[in-house]
Amino acid sequence: MRREVAWLHAELPDLVERGILTPEAAAALRRHYGTPDRSAAASWGQLLLASFGALLVGGGIILILAHNWDQLGRPARAAIAIGVLVAAQALTAFAVVRRSASIAWTEATSGFLVASVGAAIALVGQTYHVGGSFEGLMQAWLWLVVAIPYITGSSLASMLMWALLFVRIFNISWHDAPADPWLLAAAGLPFVVAKVRRDPRSWAAALTAITAAISIFTVGTVFASHGWRELWAVFDVSFLAAVVGAAAWPPDRDAVEQWRRRLLVPAWLGLIAVGTILTFDDMWRTVTIDEPTYTRVPVVEAAVVAVACAAFATIMTVRLARAGRFPAAAASAAAILVVLLHVFSMFDIQVAGWIAFNVWLLAFGVLTVVDGVRSSALGTANLGLLTLAALIAARFFDTDLSFLARGLVFVAFGIGCLAVNVWMMRRSPRSEESTA
């Protein structure tokens, strides 16, 4: 947006000179859009450098201490653990009190504080040969840093928290799986919501939302995959459909906030990937209800989150369909579809699952291509083509058609994709300009 405002400001004098706009209209446009923020690029660079600097310093300290220096006695190590932590806290306090206007200061010190907490826990564990798992260390680390983003407003600290949760979830032992990853997600999520509402156009807000979505998606997938068979599919589809629904808000017009657009594409791609997996009949044959693991707390939590996501996605489906936004409506409709088909499969109607998801993927792909062509949006059309390509590739593996027939379908579809792209590029305004 900043780039567009800068472009508009550069164009206005010429438009006034050529009589296209009156000076009053140009002044009104200037007032409406405001002055372009020329320091934005500089502050972005500053922010990136400061954040990477903080992370490298923090990570470097952890690695240096992990060397386990023989020369350092226990008191020296204890002093280093506390010293690094106090230094990071002092710098963060300084940033909050004296440099609150500087994003670079806030982000760098908050990132450093997150890393320092980990360094302190690790050093104490190393010094006293404290047993326990890697997951236990991550658990303590996460709970001691989850509040940092709320106090400092740092997106980097929030992203690091989500990244730590992502790493932790792969190290959880299923036998004594704790329920607190969901509590951590619940504790970290309000910051993300506040951030995207406060700063909807920034990349920082979009990245925070994407990091949180990936982390929650992973937590749910890992826990659900330890529940009853194929619960992971219910969670994945419901969650991704809900994210598509949230990213498509408001239902009656295209999203204006940048974070929604930036979140939509990865959610859409994830939905295509999971939807394609569910077009295989094997995915539905194993669904049963006779396993005892579904009473475990993390599994129940995953199921509850999945149902909540499915409910939201279904409401969005209805509203998007009423507004005529059919590709987004089809995407969010996958949630109610997967819930119903999963229930059917539990009662031995498994054939409905893979047939319905083949139809859904086909319909979703066609609707997206048509929407992309109608609105001259090359990216949308290609997303639809990608969906159809995924469906065709999936059927390549489990149909009894001859290799000749499959090969001809592939070639025909490939030519179709190229033709649509060439045709759309020729129709695009830029192409018309260059021809003129």
Added chain:
Amino acid sequence: MSTTLKVSLLAILATLQIGSTASSIVKYETTLRSGTAYRIPSNAIDPADPFRGRYVTVRPTITMRAPIPPETVNLLERIQSGETGYVVLAEDADGFARAAQLVMQQPAGGDYLEIAHVWPQWQESTVPNTPSVLAGYNLQFSFDRYYMNDAVAPQAQERARQAPRANAESRTWLSVRVKNGIGVIEGMFIDGVPIERAVGK
């Protein structure tokens, strides 16, 4: 959020972060300074932790040899099935730790440790075509890591593995300080020589 509120919350968070670190330091340091030293036999393998560095995985084990009274076997089986149990420690004639008593209630104080794992140890029967006989039970504890300089940890593992092959009487053990249920590893030894010295550091 006002700056005053932010600073107050940051102060609370900082106190929690420092408190968590410092309380661990105090707890382990107190045990190391005033706890009773026990020698617990152990073996060793060498993995690495991405944040805490390279360590030797240790499996300190106290073996309760048969015959064991039936009521103690009952307690061992309950612990084996997942219940929490504790072992009160004493020293045997060789100076190694032995299980003086098993209890299911946490003792009020003294030299005891929570048992992490229990499993039976079987011995082949001396009579042909008869099943193996119960030789005893092994008790293991939660402390399972001995952190070392990353340059010498692999050598330490190799040294600990080779020692019994070179000499059947060779023993690897941990010196563990125990106080009020907390056990902190003080050092690792192969035949009385600290592992750091045994690998040439």
